[in-house]
Amino acid sequence: MTFHLNFKSCLKLIHGFSSSLENLFSFDRSGFERHKRGFYQKDRDTRLDGKLALVTGASSGIGFAIAKGLAQRGARVCLLCRNLQKGTEAAAQVIQETGNPSVFTEELDVADLTSIRRFAEHFQESKVDILIHNAGILPHEREVTHDGIERVLATHLIGPFLLTELLMPKLKAAGNAQVITMSSGGMYLQKLDLKNIQSDHGKYDGVVAYANTKRAQVILNEQWAEQYQDEGVTFSAMHPGWADTPGVRTSLPFFWKWMKTRLRTPEQGADTAVWLSLPDSHGTESGKFWFDRELVPTHFFPWTEESTRDRRRLWNLCTKLSR
Numbered sequence: 261m262t263f264h265l266n267f268k269s270c271l272k273l274i275h276g277f278s279s280s281l282e283n284l285f286s287f288d289r290s291g292f293e294r295h296k297r298g299f300y301q302k303d304r305d306t307r308l309d310g311k312l313a314l315v316t317g318a319s320s321g322i323g324f325a326i327a328k329g330l331a332q333r334g335a336r337v338c339l340l341c342r343n344l345q346k347g348t349e350a351a352a353q354v355i356q357e358t359g360n361p362s363v364f365t366e367e368l369d370v371a372d373l374t375s376i377r378r379f380a381e382h383f384q385e386s387k388v389d390i391l392i393h394n395a396g397i398l399p400h401e402r403e404v405t406h407d408g409i410e411r412v413l414a415t416h417l418i419g420p421f422l423l424t425e426l427l428m429p430k431l432k433a434a435g436n437a438q439v440i441t442m443s444s445g446g447m448y449l450q451k452l453d454l455k456n457i458q459s460d461h462g463k464y465d466g467v468v469a470y471a472n473t474k475r476a477q478v479i480l481n482e483q484w485a486e487q488y489q490d491e492g493v494t495f496s497a498m499h500p501g502w503a504d505t506p507g508v509r510t511s512l513p514f515f516w517k518w519m520k521t522r523l524r525t526p527e528q529g530a531d532t533a534v535w536l537s538l539p540d541s542h543g544t545e546s547g548k549f550w551f552d553r554e555l556v557p558t559h560f561f562p563w564t565e566e567s568t569r570d571r572r573r574l575w576n577l578c579t580k581l582s583r
């Protein structure tokens with residue numbers, strides 16, 4: 261492959277490298293501490309009383325910390341968990357730690373389309389103010405769900421796509437609802453690869469499947485913003501940096517061992533999601549990508565940029581696979 265670099269693309273490249281280095285050195289705990297100095301005082305005491313928040317994958321790690329952060333601000337919080345027992349224990353812990361009794365659990369496996377439809381059908385609330393797509397996995401082996409979808413793709417993309425579609429009437433009913441997607445900084449090195457979105461070509465690599473679907477989440481966030489503009493629903497994607505969670509310990513044990521003293525707490529990883537949930541914290545910007553309460557670029561390198569055709573194909577794929 262030959263690259264032809266003109267002056268403009270050289271500048272873009274240099275900017276890409278320097279931004280990515282600055283960004284990369286901010287993923288750890290010291291980055292959060294540094295960025296925290298710029299947080300606005302006004303956001304510290306903003307309340308969420310009367311708001312209903314749904315958080316997927318809230319039984320541990322960052323999702324649990326998000327649920328706690330929202331409950332601390334007075335929201336009613338519903339933990340959407342695939343393991344009801346684990347979810348119920350997590351809800352009890354949130355209630356105990358925050359003193360907010362309005363925390364409950366619903367069973368939802370975000371990688372299972374039947375489970376999502378069942379949940380959406382029986383969920384009786386008239387409005388949803390905050391929906392946080394947090395559930396995530398990084399497996400070492402390829403697995404296909406009973407819907408015929410590779411599990412990482414189902415968890416990060418197809419499930420959240422269907423859940424958002426089915427909850428849209430309730431999100432619209434809330435007026436100024438927030439939909440927040442937890443992506444990953446790992447997507448910065450990945451170009452959307454639709455040919456292998458089901459990870460069915462070559463040897464399975466969980467890290468690549470993870471990064472590819474995390475890249476797709478950020479594009480989908482932009483597409484949702486376009487699709488539902490003027491509907492009173494704001495879409496945001498974010499990445500949490502590197503946080504010490506059960507997921508990181510089990511999926512990336514070497515990384516965890518190497519970085520453990522420098523990893524963020526789950527609460528630090530959850531901070532931007534809680535902040536994005538606050539009314540008026542980030543204005544009316546929809547379809548943007550955030551890190552530590554700041555807008556950040558979605559690409560550092562020109563070679564990760566997807567084509568308009570692939571963006572369209574991604575939307576069509578989500579529509580097709582979620583039927």
Ligand SMILES: NC(=O)c1ccc[n+]([C@@H]2O[C@H](COP(=O)([O-])OP(=O)(O)OC[C@H]3O[C@@H](n4cnc5c(N)ncnc54)[C@H](OP(=O)(O)O)[C@@H]3O)[C@@H](O)[C@H]2O)c1
Pocket residue numbers: 316317318319320321322323340341342343346368369370371372394395396397415442443444445446499500501502503504505506507508529
């Ligand atoms: N930690 C980091 O440094 C980091 C960095 C970048 C991005 N992220 C993203 O942050 C999010 C949370 O990650 P984490 O580190 O907190 O991981 P974690 O500790 O493994 O937690 C993941 C949560 O997702 C749930 N989950 C997985 N598959 C699910 C499904 N099909 N349906 C419902 N829930 C499901 C898990 O439930 P069970 O308890 O039942 O397994 C668990 O509660 C993920 O999207 C991850 O990609 C994390």
